[in-house]
Amino acid sequence: MGVSDAKAFLDFSALASAPLGGGKREVVEPATGKVMCTVGIANAADVAAATRAAAGAQKPWAALPPREKAEVFRRAGALFQQHFDELALYATRETGGILPKGQHEIREAITICHLAAAMPLQPQGHVLPSVPGRTSIARRMPHGVVGVISPFNFPLILTLRAVAPALAAGNAVVIKPDTRTPVTGGLMIARIFAEAGLPKDLLHVLPGDAEAGEALVTDPLVPMIAFTGSPAVGRRIGELAGKHLKKVSLELGGANSLIILDDADLDIAASNAAWAAYLHQGQICMAANRILVHHSIAAPLLQRLVAKATHLPVGDGATGQVALGPLIDARQRDRVHAIVQDSIKAGAKLEAGGTHDGLFYKPTVLSGVKPGMRVFDEETFGPVANIITFGSDEEAVALANNNTGSLACAVISRSVGRAMAVGQQLKAGMVHINDQTVNDDCVNPFGGPGIAGNGTSVGGPADWEEYTQWQWMTIKDTAPMFPF
Known part of the structure; x- marks a missing residue:
């Protein structure tokens, strides 16, 4: 199917043939019960292979000039806009929403891509106070590979809001979308970014069940997990991530x-x-x-x-x-x-x-x-x-x-x-x-305390905190002599 044909942008024959070790599963439209497509299901071995490939692709991506990184996100945003009607209708059908909800997801995806395009061109550190003859800087460094586990309700927004800034900060990403919404929550994103020119192996999508999720959380090549979903699963992810000394970002809901x-x-x-x-x-x-x-x-x-x-x-x-x-x-x-x-x-x-x-x-x-x-x-x-x-x-x-x-x-x-x-x-x-509770502008820190998400936030200024880590570096013209 040609990508110039809007009706053929999502190639379901390619989705159905994805070679994953957990077999295949039908994606069912909630409103009609009709099968929309069939996707591969990942197992632990698939996760390990994906994280190895992602880790190999991450360093060259992090070293890419910032303007070249930014251009990938600008093209991705343009592709979401170009195929707006098809993608919005698919998101509507797969999630069981109304059409304005599907359209909202695509509009927000465009905005998220635009925000990510700006990140590589922003300052990425500070010059710190120091003694004469020494330069002291704090710079933001990517984690490496970020695992993203996303839910069924707003799968495009809630996946892309982690994927785009994580990539923009220089990371590779492995997505495990909900198996009920694997296209809107992952495969659609992969299709867009592949067409936008994202380097091969930098982004992987692995629909799967608990086996794949736990493999991603415990994989030694994945130092950070971003999860949106239920408190029960969030607690399990937090427990596993803590055991393996990983950074974890949880967004779980709570009492509103x-x-x-x-x-x-x-x-x-x-x-x-x-x-x-x-x-x-x-x-x-x-x-x-x-x-x-x-x-x-x-x-x-x-x-x-x-x-x-x-x-x-x-x-x-x-x-x-x-x-x-x-x-x-x-x-x-x-x-x-x-x-x-x-x-x-x-x-x-x-x-x-x-x-x-x-x-x-x-x-x-x-x-x-x-x-x-x-x-x-x-x-x-x-x-x-x-x-x-x-x-x-x-x-x-x-x-x-x-x-x-x-x-x-x-x-x-x-x-x-x-x-x-x-x-x-x-x-x-x-x-x-003087408003109701359902609000998100993409540029605001989004998160909450306790069961709402362990106090972390994503979005806007919070993205730099989430998807990078600080490295302190000092520079002297010559090494000093010490009294030992």
Whole structure:
């Protein structure tokens, strides 16, 4: 298939023939159940071969002149733009999103490539204070090979946000995408960068299961792992990485609270709550899984939110004008439903939804949610709006901070000063005043404390910290004589 033909840019015959030792697996479209393509599945031996090849390619890449590196990312961004419609539709279908969500992933990919293109031309160190006759510098050095393990929900953005800056900093990269979204989460990126002129063996994509993931985390040629996914897997990766003295960047989600104070505009607040709870079926690490509402406005806010949940259309986002698509697979659907049902048994009241048709889960509203219920304590990762009431700003802060880590929080109020006072007390990596929780501009540090991601951040100024390590170097004209 010729790359000049937009419809043929993703060559599925090439994907299907990838020779990997773990066999092959079908990629299924969540909305229709149709097989989209077949991909190879990696085992531990495949990972070892890839890391050896990547390590061999990394040093020549790191030594490449910065303008030549930058040009690769500029071409990659142009290719995403050139094939925008095809890639956006594929991302929509593979992830079970709506078309605007797929388009958003491609737009963000273009921006991430542009940001990476700027990195090789930025200062990469400091001149430090020193004694006369000696120059002392601190310079940023690439780690070598970076392993990237990425999730199914926004696979292109959440993979590329690690791949692009890691490459731009002079590293090689091995990606292990989720096997449910291996094309959008890896093979699409590899196709783009190969066409953009990235040197051979510098970027590898290995769809695989736990065997491949653990092999990547423990491989002696991989000094850093960047992982986005569930807290359970994140803990396992952190444990293995710590045992092998590796740097690890974890982004795991956590408890995200949208606080609606008693002076908020109810229509605006309900709109923000619905967007934060239901966007991409709630399968977003920043989704507001706790909607904290002052008790004096809880009833009218609940009424508005139930009306939205009842009328939001659910269906195949690639073909229809719908607001929500399917959950990624039956396992995820069953987990969401179990959390909802367990919380109802614990005393929460079902106000809307709570049912599903195949993988299509109805937008759900639960009221009377309290600490100790699964929807309060766990990240549901489904289209569930959980209403928790409070009586004072202090109680709202206490409820929001009742967690083991929070990625994003938001506060809505007519008084910016009051909202700021609340926001400054929230233990979260990102706080938004008069907005909802789902925000990312690509140039901001993205991360959170505790279970949200062990305090690390990616994006913007954080990328240099993540994907390089400091080396201190001193230079003297001649070696001194010492008194020994």
